Amino acid sequence: MALTPEDVVKKEFTKPKGFGRSGYDEIQVDDFLDEIVVELRRLNAENEDLTGKLEDCRRSKGVPGRSEADTEKAAGAPSAAAAVPALTPVNGDDADKTQAVPSMKDVEAAKAAKTELERTQGELKTAQGQLKSTQDQLKTAQEQLTRTKAELDQAQTALAAAKKEQPTAAPASPNGTPVDQNTKTAGQPNDVAAVASTEGAAGxxxxxxxxHDEHVREGETKRDKLISEAQAHHEKVIREANAKRDELVGSAHLKHDELISAAQSRHDELISTAQSRHDELLSTGQSKHDELVRTGTEKSEKMVREAEERKNTILGELNTEREKVSGHIEQLRSFEGDYRTKLRGYIEDHLTRLDQTATDDKPNPKE
Structure with a gap:
């Protein structure tokens, strides 16, 4: 689909994502500029095609072409669309920071260039219409000339028929008057027959x-007039079209150079701004990195020291508790030993008493 000026004016770009990035999305801008370049090249190719057709029409009518200087100028002049360089995407780190942002001035300039090319195309079409009208007039003149030739052929045929019938005509008197004035030649027109009846074959x-002579003179005069008028009109249209084309080509070249200069300065400005921004962000990021590393190292060392102190404290408390528990265990062991000794003595004492009681209660056999 052809690109219109309204598409250029209403085109919107999305903002790039990421911290510290500004402008428009670079890929979208590059794609849109590529579309504009393609459209300009198409219009320039169409313009050259129409110019070639105009030259072919001029050569087919036998009209001398442009001078060699104009031909060399047209051949050596670079086309406005072909000379527009395609924007190269920025790779590497610069791709994150450099954004090809077209300003409103560039968009308006591109719109004006497109409008100028469309106007040139319209004028070339108008010139083609005028050339076609001239060709139609030439065709009409040729048809009239053909009709005139046909009438001349009819007159020549009538003349030949009159010559053939001349011997059979009535004899003329010495003064040229025919003997029988009522005699008519068969197959002749009424006016020829009337003349023949009065003046004879010579009339x-x-x-x-x-x-015949009148028709020939009239046809040649009309033909020359129409050819002269058509030739003058054709040369006038060609001259005006060439002047207009040269003017438009010059304006397009000037506009092209202006756009290229503005785009180059804008590109350099964006590159410089992006580079300074890159350096600033890199310096800020490096200082922030160093600060974070230093803070992290200090915090890590502090945490390690606190952990060591906490470990030593816990180990000391555990050793103290172990010593306390060991003391309690020793006390319990000594208590157990004393308790076992006392229990053993208590049991042995009771057993001894039981034995004695059993011995005392046993009857004596001697009694």
Whole structure:
């Protein structure tokens, strides 16, 4: 689909994502500029095609072409669309920071260039219409010339018929008057027959020759007039079209150079701004990195020291608790030993008493 000026004016770009990035999305801008370049190249190719057709029409009509200087100028002048360089995407780190942002001035300039090319195309079409009209007039003149030739052929045929019938005509008197004035030649027109009846074969021949000469002169005069008018109009249209084309080509070249200069300065400005921004962000990021590393190292060392102190404290508390528990265990062991000794003595004492009681209660056999 052809690109219109409204598409250029209403085109919107999305903002790039990421911290510290500004402008428009670079890929979208590059794609849109590529579309504009393609459209300009298409219009320039169409313009060259129309110019070639105009030259072919001019050569087919036998009109001399442009001078060699104009031809060399047209051949050596670079086309406005082909000379527009395609924007190269920025790779590497610069791709994150450099954004090809077209300003409103560039968009308006591109719109004006497109409008100028469309106007040139319209004028070339108008010139083609005028050339076609001239060709139609030439065709009409040729048709009239053909009709005139046909009429001349008819007159010549009538003249030949009159010459053939001349011997059979009535004899003329010494003063040229025919004997029988009521005699008519069969197959002749009414006016020729009337002349033949009054003046004879010589009058018919003279009348046919006069009609023939008048038709020839009239046809040649009209033909020359139409050809001259058509040639003058054709040369005028070609001259105006060439002047207009040269003017438009010059304006397009000037506009192209202006756009290229503005785009280059804008590109350099964006590159410089992006580079300074890159350096600033790199310096800020490096200082922030160093600060974070230093803070992290200090915090890590502090945490390690606190952990060591906490470990030593816990180990000391555990050793103290172990010593306390060991003391309690020793006390319990000594208590157990004493308890076992006392229990053993208590049991042995009771057993001894039981034995004695059993011995005392046993009857004596001697009694």
């Amino acid at each position: 018919v021949i003279a009348l046919a020759q006069r009609v």
